[in-house]
Amino acid sequence: MPSQLIDEFEIEYEGVHLPDKQGWGAYVAVYGPSHNPMHMNNLFPKQHVTIEVVFPTEQLAEAEAHRVALELLQGHRPHQ
Secondary structure, three states: OOEEEEOOEEEEEEEEEEOOOOEEEEEEEEEEOOOOOOOOEEEEEEEEEOOOOOEOOHHHHHHHHHHHHHHHHHOOOOOO
């Protein structure tokens, strides 16, 4: 699962094959800082996003998952 660190947050995003729908789904998780340096808070548990869309390729699903993860992160970061 690809991941990216942005400030103190980590986003994970991926395209997951949906055999029952003949395509790919976008999946996202977002983690934030914790008082324990060995642990991150799970702000948005891994889940299927943009569920109404089945993507024809893994790359398209992954790109959509990344876009949604960045959008979710905007709601948790202080405005700069």
